[in-house]
Amino acid sequence: MSVRPGRLPSWCTRALIALCSISAPALAGVLPPDRADLLYHRYQGGGITVQGPSVLVQKKIGDHFSIGANYYEDMISSASIDVLLSASPYREKRTQKSVSAEYLHGKTTYSAGFINSVEPDYKANTSYYSVSQDMFGDLTTVTMSYRRGWDQISRDIKQNGFIINDPAFHQRADHRVYGVSVSQILTRNLISTFDYELSTDQGYLASPYRQIRYLDPNNPLGYTLANQVYPGTRTSDAFSVELKYYVPYRAALTGKYRYFTDSWGIVAHTFQIDYIQPIRHHWTFDGNIRYYRQGAASFYSDLFPYAGYSNFMARDRELAAFHSITLGVEASYSFSIPRLTWIQKSTATLSFDRMMISYLDYRDALFSKFDPGAIRAGQEPLYSLDANVFQAYVSLWF
Amino acid sequence: MRNRNAMAAVLATILALTLPAWAAADSAADAVTAAPAPAFTLQSTSGQQVSLAQFKGDVVMINFWASWCGPCRQEMPLLQSIYQKYKDMGFTLIGVNVEPDAKTANAWLKATPVTYPVLYDPQSQVSQLYQVQAMPTTVIIDRTGAVRYVHRGYMPGDENTYLNSIRTLIVQ
């Protein structure tokens, strides 16, 4: 049996467990509008291409219930820096299905939902619940939410030319997220939102494929790869503030800041500015800038000084120190379909984001891999990655 | 770790389930009063100045609405049929549009016309006078000029509540 290391870990899956806001009510005291969205998404950057569809349907049943369903796919083709360092490029598919329900009673909305995500080496189930209450003349909305995730992690290996799950590798991870959110209307033109989330994770939180490296003068590469060791728990706090302002000539300006800290020593700041400009009757344009800065986890290092340096060791670049800037533009066109009168409104949207990440303590180890001796381990250039994110979608309201 | 999770879960559940109770003061139940309806004069869509006093002796239903309010738009065709049914029985319906700029309201009325008088309240004078606390708000005034029912918001089926109130007041 041979191990296939270096694969992209299921951060995709883990990220989605933390999200679950697919059908969070978008309006206070009113059920979400009936709509259907068909989206094509494509991410390309750092040697990875991930693309696929996402279909979302939201429908009211009677006057008090609304149900939603989402089908989502990621088709992954990866030759990322991690994969090239210690493995071979691969392709795989992740499928995610979710359902949700909301019940409106007076000024209170109760929601519940379930998400199931499956890929060859990672299965994740998540359930979530929330209660949302309008108060103070509908100027304030308080929401409390709870999410619970159960993951089953496997590891793909190659046997007789086929890729199968390693029968000797079964791991679990459990997640719980508690959230409190308050949205407050400040003036006729200004709304603010405060959002706090406490996340706790327990179990196998690493990737079965990624490895650390430590300095090894006996190795012609200058370093030797070894297994990562992650803590078995993680607790994090995230707090965000958002202000949305209606500009008098009809535009919307949003400013957002998030502060993140966790028990792994990561501290991160996110700043975002968004501007929406409708033009005439049919067009809406959106421009946004996002700046993200992260400090490394306490057990992260690009190159450990020797084997067994500390209890916990990781070289995942998601835990490294880096900053990133993302620039995004979006154009949306509103049109009507004459024959289908039950469709109240329809839009077609194209969206493009360019994400530029500069790592401050993660080096491109491929330099020393492919040209050992020319560049010493630990002297390789810092890695940076540019990614293009493209979305095309059609939305119908009925 | 487990204890902390359990405590947080219990606390979160208690808080979430008691959320509606915190907002109890805001409950939008129908108000039943007998105070005299404040007088007002506003310009109508036809350009005339219309006062509430003109309709003394009739049962008057005032509906505060705006074109940006979904439930308001949903309700208006039903109000139109109520108006058609009872207008010859000493009943009248007045729509009061609360938007500062009448452009969108006029566009919507053109697409969905009503035959009852619609008045503009761009300065929110009458909205303040009637202490409008929800959109839409429907106020029903009896033949003596006293406010008898105030209904906040609109959910499908509320038109039956209106009809009950109207039938009670029409025979008085």
Added chain:
Amino acid sequence: MRTLSVVLAAALLASITACAPVEPWVKPYEREHLADAIMALDRNPVSSTYLDHVFESREGARGATGGVGGGCGCN
């Protein structure tokens, strides 16, 4: 412990403020701009969920990405 205190404090604050009814300073008939579609806190859930997912896959931070509220305040 610290995070539990934060949650408790938030709950306490909410219950205190609920006891003293505050007169809403933005009246329901003044919510025209807030009801505008461009002022919705989450205009396109299918797209924003996807973008949040892209960022969380590349970054160590997670959570606190959304809010609920605003809108026309009808009913």
